[in-house]
Amino acid sequence: MKKRIIWIFGLITGIVGGIASLIGYLITSRIIYIKKKDDHFILEREKKALRYDENWYTNVCKENISVHSPNGYIIKGIYFMPLDTVNTMIVCHGVTENKVNSIKYVRLFERLGFNTIVYDHRRHGETGGKTTSYGYYEKFDLQAVLHYLKKRLAKEAIVGVHGESMGAATTLLYAGTLEDEADFYIADCPYSDFSEELYYLLTKQTPFKTAFAIKLANLFLRLRDGYWLKNIAPRTAVTNIQKPVLFIHSLPDDFILPGMTIELYQLKKGPKMLKLFEQGEHAQSFNKNPQEYEETVRTFLHEYVLNKDQNTGDPKNR
Structure with missing residues (x-):
């Protein structure tokens, strides 16, 4: 028994x-192994929404870049240089997207006086990597791209990082756990944990x-x-970030709740700014509020980043 x-x-x-x-x-x-959006679908979506201008893309000064990831693969990106300036942004896309989704921000930062690098996260677009880790391994890739950029630029260059969704969490994890080496950060709809x-x-x-x-x-x-x-908790990283951070979220977002961004803003010490939009689902703040979004970033840059007498560059191509 x-x-x-x-x-x-x-x-x-x-x-x-x-x-x-x-x-x-x-x-x-x-x-x-989250299912990614089809690359062709992303391109056609951005064209249809008039966020991807084929004529501009064809004629703008740009360069394909390849950066070696410390995780053992090649990071693929594009360095857009429409302006005669050393000031440069790095844009990190969200999960299931690719660098084409980031091109709308290239146009935004061109108007604000910055050249821009967009790149594919691991396992997205043309970049290698077997898994998506929601910021854990991605933060090392961001560090590699930033080091690559800083080797190319003059010391006086102003470098910022813009991240959307997972890209925003990656940005905060990089700055708060690895090194705070960019001059400023924009975190659009990140998760806090x-x-x-x-x-x-x-x-x-x-x-x-x-x-x-x-x-x-x-x-x-x-x-x-x-x-x-x-290890994927921006709330524990953000307290270590000394450089200015602009936090952005749309109040209707029911995928990553806006309370997470509010929490991160409250935890951040030092220079910071918070903007909550009344319109827009997840990662749609810019798409639904383009003019107000641009003015928000402009205000943040002039208040926390740019010197009043700084020359932000002249356009090579429009």
């Missing part, structure tokens, strides 16, 4: 363990509606991709 009980207990334990392992595997597969964001999305979009699912995801992310969820 005793042996039978032990056998039944072992069988139940094995079944429960197997189910838990399966759930952990399925959740993490959905995370690290990926574990909380993941729990919110799992309960909203999947049958896994318990905290146990997050614990399983945490363990399996460590086993499969080498990091813990606590």
Whole structure:
């Protein structure tokens, strides 16, 4: 009888363990191999929305760049140089997007006096990498792109980083955990803690509606991709950022809640600015409020970054 009980207990334990392992595997597969938007779809979407001007793209001064990632692959990007200036932005796109989605910001920063680098995150677009890590490995790629840029530019160059969604979280993780080497940052709709964001999305979009699912995801992310969820928490990084940060979010965003950006703004010490737009779903602040967005960035730059007598450059191509 005793042996039978032990056998039944072992069988139940094995079944429960197997189910838990399966759930952990399925959740993490959905995370690290998230389905990306088709590159052609992104291009056509941006053309249709008039955010991608083929004539401008053909004629603008630009250069394809390749940067070696410390994670073991090549980062692919484009360095747009429409202006005669050393001041340059780096733009980090969101998850499932690619560098074409960032070109709308190239035009924005051209008007504000900056050249711009756009690049594909790991496992997106033309860049290598097997998994998406929501800022953990991506922050090292951003560091590599920034080092590449600084080697090319004069010391007096002003360099900023703009990130959208996952790109915003990547920006804050870079500046708060690796090095605060850019002159300023713009974080558009970041999450403050990926574990909380993941729990919110799992309960909203999947049958896994318990905290146990997050614990399983945490363990399996460590086993499969080498990091813990606590390593993707911009709220712990933002307190270390000394340079100015502009935080942006749209109040209707129900994918990453605006409260996360408000929290990050409150935690940030030193120079900072917060803008909450009344219109726009997730990562749509610029698309829905282009003029107000541009004026917000302009105000931030003039208040915290640019010297009043600084020459921001003359256009080579319009």
